Each structure stands twice: as C-alpha cells, then as structure tokens.
Amino acid sequence: MPEILAATAVAHPNVALIKYWGKRPGPGNLPATGSLSIVLGGLATTTTVTFDPALAADEVSVNGAADADTAQRVSACLDELRGLAGNPARARVDSRNDFPTGAGLASSASGFAALVVAGAGALGLRLPEARLADLARRGSGSAPRSLYGGFALLRNAGDGTTCEPVADPADWPLEVVVAVTTRGPKPVGSRNGMAQSELTSPYYPAWIATHPADLDAGLAAVRGRDFAALAELAEHNCLKMHAVMMTTRPPLIYWSPGTLAALQAVRELRAGGVPVFFTIDAGPQVKAVCLPGAADRVAAALAATSGVIDVLRSPLGGAARLLSPGA
Numbered sequence: 001m002p003e004i005l006a007a008t009a010v011a012h013p014n015v016a017l018i019k020y021w022g023k024r025p026g027p028g029n030l031p032a033t034g035s036l037s038i039v040l041g042g043l044a045t046t047t048t049v050t051f052d053p054a055l056a057a058d059e060v061s062v063n064g065a066a067d068a069d070t071a072q073r074v075s076a077c078l079d080e081l082r083g084l085a086g087n088p089a090r091a092r093v094d095s096r097n098d099f100p101t102g103a104g105l106a107s108s109a110s111g112f113a114a115l116v117v118a119g120a121g122a123l124g125l126r127l128p129e130a131r132l133a134d135l136a137r138r139g140s141g142s143a144p145r146s147l148y149g150g151f152a153l154l155r156n157a158g159d160g161t162t163c164e165p166v167a168d169p170a171d172w173p174l175e176v177v178v179a180v181t182t183r184g185p186k187p188v189g190s191r192n193g194m195a196q197s198e199l200t201s202p203y204y205p206a207w208i209a210t211h212p213a214d215l216d217a218g219l220a221a222v223r224g225r226d227f228a229a230l231a232e233l234a235e236h237n238c239l240k241m242h243a244v245m246m247t248t249r250p251p252l253i254y255w256s257p258g259t260l261a262a263l264q265a266v267r268e269l270r271a272g273g274v275p276v277f278f279t280i281d282a283g284p285q286v287k288a289v290c291l292p293g294a295a296d297r298v299a300a301a302l303a304a305t306s307g308v309i310d311v312l313r314s315p316l317g318g319a320a321r322l323l324s325p326g327a
C-alpha cells in the first residue's frame with residue numbers, strides 16, 4: 001500500500017516597511033529590489049499538505065476555493081519538492097487564513113511560506129533555510145520574509161536572493177493596527193501589476209534607482225531602533241511605490257476612500273506626538289505600525305475613522321513552523 005504523507009505548517013503574513021515592486025528579468029520570480037519587513041504574529045495561515053499516491057492531480061484549496069493561477073504556482077512549488085524527495089505523488093493542499101484573503105494582507109506570502117514548510121515536512125526533507133526561502137520566493141516574491149520571525153531582510157545577491165532575520169520581535173516589540181477598509185480580492189494581482197508598472201510608469205526607473213538608499217536607511221533605522229527615522233522613511237517608500245502604481249497604464253489605484261482617511265488619521269496622530277506610521281501594500285488596507293504603548297490610541301482613532309470597517313491588532317510574530325509532521 002503506497003504511503004500517504006502529510007504535514008501541517010503555520011506562517012504569519014508580513015508587511016514590508018521598505019517594499020519591493022517589480023521583477024528582475026528571467027526565471028525564478030526574482031524581485032527587482034530588496035525589501036525589509038515585519039511579520040504579523042496575530043494573523044496566521046495554516047496549511048496542510050497531503051501527498052497521496054491515489055491522486056491524479058494536485059488539489060489546492062485556499063479558504064475552501066482556489067483560482068487557477070494560485071493552483072498552478074502551488075503545483076510548481078510542489079514539483080520542486082517532489083523532485084528533491086524523488087516522490088512523484090500528487091498532493092492535496094488545504095490552506096486557511098484567519099484574515100481577509102487577497103486584499104493587501106499578503107496572504108500569498110504566508111501561504112507559500114507555510115506551503116514549503118509543510119510540503120518539505122511531509123516529504124521528510126531537511127532543507128537548509130536558504131533552499132526553503134528560494135522555493136517560497138518562486139511562489140511569491142514576498143514569501144521568504146514570512147519564513148522568519150520579527151524583522152526580515154530580503155536582498156538581491158548574484159542571480160538569486162538572500163533572506164535573513166534582522167531583529168527578533170522581543171528586540172523591538174512594535175505593534176501593528178490594520179485598518180480594514182474594503183473586503184474582497186484586489187482588482188489586479190501584484191505580479192501583473194508590477195509587469196505593467198515596469199512597462200508603462202515613467203516613475204519606475206526612479207523607483208529602482210532610489211531604492212537601495214531607502215533599504216540601507218531602513219535597515220539602519222531598525223538596527224538603531226530609530227522609530228522617527230523609520231516612520232519618515234517607510235511612509236516615503238510606500239507613497240513612492242503607490243506613485244509608481246498610480247502612474248501605471250492602465251492605473252493601479254489600490255486605495256479606497258477609507259484608505260486615504262486612515263492614512264490622514266495616522267498622520268494626524270503622529271503630528272500630535274503618537275509614535276505611529278502607515279504603510280499600504282497592493283490593496284486598500286492601511287497598516288499602522290506603532291510603538292506598543294500607542295496601539296490603544298491608534299486602534300481607537302482608526303476605528304472611528306470614516307470608511308474603516310474593521311480594525312485588527314497584531315504584535316510582531318515568530319517564524320513559520322511545522323505543527324504536525326508525519327501522516
């Protein structure tokens with residue numbers, strides 16, 4: 001009787017403080033720029049991978065459903081793992097998020113981080129962290145960052161990337177308040193959006209040219225625990241990315257009216273002395289990053305902001321982990 005192999009892993013979504021937008025040419029889903037992120041320990045993706053020789057094809061389900069593009073990316077990742085293990089069995093993948101999927105909360109990052117950890121665990125593969133990160137990146141460019149806890153740095157290196165932890169949550173226990181302004185999937189996925197930006201935004205070359213300085217300064221701010229410097233820089237880097245998005249043809253406007261209202265609320269809080277800054281990804285949610293003592297006030301202000309339909313709170317979290325190896 002052929003063996004059924006299963007494992008479950010948990011990974012947390014991450015938010016980039018210094019972002020990537022754009023790919024390098026060639027295979028491997030290589031980002032054009034580096035990035036620096038934090039993981040949100042209060043939100044989680046749990047993924048079970050079951051390799052079953054009786055299956056004729058991979059079966060992928062994300063919160064009970066999955067689009068063809070995601071299923072194809074998952075199968076490509078599993079193909080690599082099958083090749084490494086010398087096991088051709090197809091797999092059932094069941095992935096669940098406890099937060100809104102596809103709306104700028106980086107479910108693909110935590111999804112692919114959990115997928116590679118669970119897939120490798122099920123197959124009994126003991127892969128070096130760098131190999132897991134490479135596999136996760138092929139699925140989603142931001143996924144290697146979700147393999148690590150706390151602050152993670154993803155950098156271009158030669159014809160690949162490296163990803164490393166920069167600080168633990170305990171080293172600098174920031175809190176994140178997410179202002180949810182719209183539910184539902186984003187209109188244009190990151191991958192297609194980036195390709196269009198590269199082709200059509202006149203600001204794309206400036207984004208690429210100025211990015212290394214942002215990344216170096218962001219890293220220095222995290223290492224020096226300099227919240228004021230990080231706040232100014234992260235907001236600048238975020239708005240520069242959105243300027244590229246908005247000047248793409250056709251335009252990529254991920255914001256809703258509530259996004260702008262939440263962004264202004266964060267700016268007003270900071271002007272009033274509250275240590276908080278905003279960041280926004282390819283979606284309408286605003287992530288307010290704050291020093292721990294400020295999170296109550298930030299959450300209350302955002303909950304009272306017009307267009308904000310929900311507020312989620314999260315401390316920083318730990319690395320992706322295997323829950324249940326074996327069948």
Ligand code: DP6
Pocket residue numbers: 015016018019020021029035106108109139140141142143190191192281282
């Ligand atoms: C705006 O990593 O989701 O969140 O590789 O196509 O899955 P794919 O892209 P993805 O892009 C993330 C873009 C971003 C910025 C960031 O997280 O750095």
